[in-house]
Amino acid sequence: MRDEHARAYWKANVRILTTLLSIWFFVSFVCGILLADFLDNIRFAGFKLGFWIAQQGSIYVFIVLIIVYVFWMDRLDARYQTDSKAANLKAASRQSTTEEDTQP
Amino acid sequence: MSSVQLWTYLFIGLSFGLYIAIAVWSRAGSTHEFYVAGGGVHPVANGMATAADWMSAASFISMAGLISFLGRDGTFYLMGWTGGYVLLALLLAPYLRKFGKFTVPDFIGDRYYSRSARLVAIFCAISVSFVYVCGQMQGAGIVFSRFLEVDITTGVIIGMTVVFFYAVLGGMKGITYTQVAQYCVLIFAYMVPAIFISLMMTGNPIPQIGFGSELTPEYGGGYLLDRLDNLSEQLGFAAYTEGQRGTQDVFFITAALMFGTAGLPHVIIRFFTVPSVRAARTSAAYALVFIGLLYTTAPAVAAFAKTNLMNTVNNAVYEELPEWFFTWENTRLISFEDRNGDGRVQYVGDPALNELTVNRDIMVLANPEIAGLPDWVVALVAAGALAAALSTAAGLLLVISTAVSHDLLKRSLMPQITEKQELRYARIAIFVAILIAGYFGINPPGFVAEVVAFAFGLAAASFFPAIVLGIFYKRMNRQGAIAGMIAGFSFTAIYIIYFKFIAPELSTPAHWLFGISPEGIGTMGTLINTVVALTICRFTPAPPRDIQQMVEEIRLPGH
Numbered sequence: 001m002r003d004e005h006a007r008a009y010w011k012a013n014v015r016i017l018t019t020l021l022s023i024w025f026f027v028s029f030v031c032g033i034l035l036a037d038f039l040d041n042i043r044f045a046g047f048k049l050g051f052w053i054a055q056q057g058s059i060y061v062f063i064v065l066i067i068v069y070v071f072w073m074d075r076l077d078a079r080y081q082t083d084s085k086a087a088n089l090k091a092a093s094r095q096s097t098t099e100e101d102t103q104p
Numbered sequence: 105m106s107s108v109q110l111w112t113y114l115f116i117g118l119s120f121g122l123y124i125a126i127a128v129w130s131r132a133g134s135t136h137e138f139y140v141a142g143g144g145v146h147p148v149a150n151g152m153a154t155a156a157d158w159m160s161a162a163s164f165i166s167m168a169g170l171i172s173f174l175g176r177d178g179t180f181y182l183m184g185w186t187g188g189y190v191l192l193a194l195l196l197a198p199y200l201r202k203f204g205k206f207t208v209p210d211f212i213g214d215r216y217y218s219r220s221a222r223l224v225a226i227f228c229a230i231s232v233s234f235v236y237v238c239g240q241m242q243g244a245g246i247v248f249s250r251f252l253e254v255d256i257t258t259g260v261i262i263g264m265t266v267v268f269f270y271a272v273l274g275g276m277k278g279i280t281y282t283q284v285a286q287y288c289v290l291i292f293a294y295m296v297p298a299i300f301i302s303l304m305m306t307g308n309p310i311p312q313i314g315f316g317s318e319l320t321p322e323y324g325g326g327y328l329l330d331r332l333d334n335l336s337e338q339l340g341f342a343a344y345t346e347g348q349r350g351t352q353d354v355f356f357i358t359a360a361l362m363f364g365t366a367g368l369p370h371v372i373i374r375f376f377t378v379p380s381v382r383a384a385r386t387s388a389a390y391a392l393v394f395i396g397l398l399y400t401t402a403p404a405v406a407a408f409a410k411t412n413l414m415n416t417v418n419n420a421v422y423e424e425l426p427e428w429f430f431t432w433e434n435t436r437l438i439s440f441e442d443r444n445g446d447g448r449v450q451y452v453g454d455p456a457l458n459e460l461t462v463n464r465d466i467m468v469l470a471n472p473e474i475a476g477l478p479d480w481v482v483a484l485v486a487a488g489a490l491a492a493a494l495s496t497a498a499g500l501l502l503v504i505s506t507a508v509s510h511d512l513l514k515r516s517l518m519p520q521i522t523e524k525q526e527l528r529y530a531r532i533a534i535f536v537a538i539l540i541a542g543y544f545g546i547n548p549p550g551f552v553a554e555v556v557a558f559a560f561g562l563a564a565a566s567f568f569p570a571i572v573l574g575i576f577y578k579r580m581n582r583q584g585a586i587a588g589m590i591a592g593f594s595f596t597a598i599y600i601i602y603f604k605f606i607a608p609e610l611s612t613p614a615h616w617l618f619g620i621s622p623e624g625i626g627t628m629g630t631l632i633n634t635v636v637a638l639t640i641c642r643f644t645p646a647p648p649r650d651i652q653q654m655v656e657e658i659r660l661p662g663h
Contacts, residue, residue, distance in 0.1 A: 006656065006659075006660055009659075009660065009661070010659050010660075013659070017194050017195070020190070020194060021190070021191075021194065024187065024190045024191075028183050028187050028358065028362075029355060029358070029359075032179065032183055032358075033179075033351060033354055033355050033358065034351065034355070036176075036347065037347070040345070044316075045316040045317065045327075046315075046316040046317055046318065046327030046328055046329050046330065047315075047316040047329065048329075048345055051176055051329070051345045052316070054176065054179040054182070054183065055171075055176075055178075055179055055182055055403040056312060056315070056400055056403065058182075058183050058186075058187065059182065059183070059186045059396045059399055059400050060396070060400070062186050062187055062189060062190050062392060062396070063389070063392050063393055063396050065190050066189065066190060066193045066194075066385075066388055066389040066392055067389050069193060069194055069385065069389075070385045070386055070389050073198075073382075073385060073661075074382065076661075077382070077661040080660075080661060081661070
């Protein structure tokens with residue numbers, strides 16, 4: 001049962017990583033390098049967009065990605081902790097029974 | 105003595121006094137304190153310490169200059185050295201903190217249940233850190249000699265003495281709190297001239313915004329970057345905002361720097377010093393904020409300095425050049441040869457007509473003078489550059505000393521030694537490492553500066569895949585990991601040695617493997633490491649039950 005929660009936690013964790021790392025790859029490698037010349041056609045203030053992403057924007061995005069990661073993982077940790085606590089309580093109260101545990 | 109020198113002595117004296125005071129206050133009493141500062145460092149403090157640990161003399165002195173000569177291509181330094189923190193924060197730091205030991209070879213050795221794996225990791229950690237630390241000592245020596253006109257030897261010895269104080273006495277504890285102070289010194293020293301120059305040239309005090317703003321009328325008006333592109337093209341250089349290198353090369357270099365950043369042992373061990381997994385994640389965020397402040401300022405400084413330099417020197421009458429030109433000419437960072445004898449400086453792209461050679465380091469070191477800033481700002485840069493060099497050197501020396509005393513002696517060769525003995529060995533190891541680093545700082549072997557850039561490729565090709573697979577692939581076993589590390593490390597090392605030392609004349613895109621320069625080959629090394637590890641792992645037995653349980657344990661939240 002603890003295992004089940006652990007698996008769910010790990011799955012959710014991997015999902016968070018995949019999402020954030022896809023953005024990481026898209027912004028730095030796709031926008032900052034592969035499409036930079038194309039994006040340079042768009043201008044704002046004194047910047048060409050591709051150049052700006054490569055030398056400024058990507059760094060801001062990296063910072064935001066880590067901050068989002070911190071918040072998402074805090075939430076996930078909190079959920080996991082209450083989940084496993086609830087599961088432990090249930091297990092304790094049903095020590096003698098053998099029926100399947102239901103998800104809280 | 106000039107006023108600049110007086111200010112420089114004052115700032116360097118004050119900052120060094122501060123570092124030594126911290127060293128005395130934070131003496132380490134146990135190996136736990138010596139290796140990981142007792143594991144109780146606040147996330148913000150660790151963020152600052154990580155930033156100082158990370159930003160070396162190269163980041164502080166050379167990076168803006170490199171970018172100003174590379175233009176758009178300089179991007180790979182900016183993205184590579186910051187994007188790696190995303191990988192570090194998401195894929196490594198929290199799990200290694202949960203694992204809860206002292207060093208990177210600790211993790212590799214335990215996770216792959218093997219003394220050979222530990223020894224391979226020790227070898228990689230020492231060689232990567234060692235190449236890197238010599239460059240730092242050399243950087244400290246150069247700053248001393250240029251600003252204070254003492255010779256490089258004296259400069260390096262002063263630097264060594266200060267590092268000796270806080271690293272030998274306090275270990276990681278002393279290093280952590282001095283790094284916090286050093287971050288404050290270096291970021292202040294970097295930002296003040298940047299703000300001044302942005303205000304002067306664009307009227308906007310924030311360099312990141314001034315970068316995209318219009319120049320003030322004295323500087324000719326129009327957007328800064330447009331002006332820079334025009335000036336560059338007029339003089340026969342490539343347009344600043346256009347890339348010149350091959351796209352796949354830029355791609356591979358960026359990736360190599362990112363993987364390398366995430367795999368550098370002296371950065372990873374900083375995350376062992378915080379109290380919890382949660383604190384490891386938070387402090388990674390703080391670290392990147394603190395680093396990002398300098399890394400978003402650097403490209404702005406690069407553009408300001410380049411515009412300013414071209415405006416000032418091109419076609420100017422040599423005799424009428426401002427005073428800073430002659431000061432830096434004395435240090436040979438800038439040199440002028442009047443080829444056509446017209447008494448004017450021609451600074452142009454065509455090598456046959458160009459009369460001016462500019463060292464990239466001048467962009468940061470002389471920037472305050474070029475911009476006509478007050479003497480105390482000029483002096484501040486010297487203190488900042490020293491803070492950057494010494495903080496990184498200390499972090500690297502600690503990796504070397506823990507690799508010797510903890511990983512090699514305690515965990516591999518003589519497990520029976522007591523904690524007190526281990527601590528003594530750690531202090532001796534760091535002391536010897538300082539002496540060796542100092543020796544190479546004074547007598548730099550020609551290859552050190554070259555090789556520093558390659559430390560990233562080597563770290564990327566050895567540690568990064570071994571650690572990530574160790575966490576995310578439970579089935580990964582000893583045989584796969586060791587084979588992967590050896591394959592990745594040797595492939596990268598051989599490629600670099602071949603093109604840099606054996607056949608440097610062949611080092612052109614036409615001869616490179618898939619057009620990838622030696623700087624970017626670490627990415628290929630990372631891939632080779634991963635493929636070899638996965639293949640060998642398939643044909644060899646799964647790791648024992650207790651190791652698989654350990655992997656499950658480090659994936660769960662908690663302390």
